[in-house]
Amino acid sequence: MVSAARILQVPVLVTEQNPRALGVTVAEVDLLSVQAKVVPKTKFSMYVPEIEADMKRLQTKSVVLFGIESHVCVLQTALEILETGRDVYVLADGVSSSNRGEIPIALSRLRSAGAIITTSESILFQLLHDSNHEKFRAISGLIKEYKDSTKDTLENLVSSSL
Numbered sequence: 143m144v145s146a147a148r149i150l151q152v153p154v155l156v157t158e159q160n161p162r163a164l165g166v167t168v169a170e171v172d173l174l175s176v177q178a179k180v181v182p183k184t185k186f187s188m189y190v191p192e193i194e195a196d197m198k199r200l201q202t203k204s205v206v207l208f209g210i211e212s213h214v215c216v217l218q219t220a221l222e223i224l225e226t227g228r229d230v231y232v233l234a235d236g237v238s239s240s241n242r243g244e245i246p247i248a249l250s251r252l253r254s255a256g257a258i259i260t261t262s263e264s265i266l267f268q269l270l271h272d273s274n275h276e277k278f279r280a281i282s283g284l285i286k287e288y289k290d291s292t293k294d295t296l297e298n299l300v301s302s303s304l
Contacts, residue, residue, distance in 0.1 A: 143208055143236055144178075146266055149280045154178040155196055157188035159215060187218035197228075204229040206265055207257075208236025213248035220257045230257040231265055235295040242298065262292060 147154045156178045158164075181192045188209075197205075205223050207216055207230060216237050220230045232252050239245050253259050260268075266281050275281075285292075 143262055146281055146284055149277050150269055153200055155193050157181045157183045157193065160184050186215050187222045188215060189219055189222040202228060206231045206233065208233040210238050212237035212239045213244035217248050217252060220252050221255055224256050231260050232257050233262050233265065234259055235261050235292050
């Protein structure tokens with residue numbers, strides 16, 4: 143999603159949960175490619191004053207959430223942002239947990255609270271609107287590149303929710 147955000151020039155707001163104790167964002171997430179400012183936090187929700195200010199500055203109406211832990215940080219962030227009247231999309235294939243069984247419960251709770259549960263592929267095509275979009279080929283390439291890992295993630299999610 144970070145790569146797609148770079149291609150589509152979509153702002154990325156990033157927080158790290160207590161990086162002193164838990165460490166920083168993994169190197170595989172190339173945050174520099176989207177010039178993301180990383181905000182350290184101890185609050186579980188990422189809706190901290192710096193992020194709130196950025197969302198106001200950007201006039202954000204909709205938010206796409208992905209990250210960890212689905213049942214703590216992602217959940218609390220979504221609930222707080224929903225309270226502001228914004229649309230919240232949570233990527234089912236973009237959230238995780240150290241306890242896999244927490245994910246479907248968190249997604250169910252988020253759906254009940256008004257968040258839209260979707261997938262990375264679905265949201266990317268929603269952002270493009272049309273196959274004539276100038277970035278269609280680049281985004282299609284990303285989707286193909288991550289197809290297997292996305293498929294595995296969704297299959298694991300479906301099997302754990304049964």
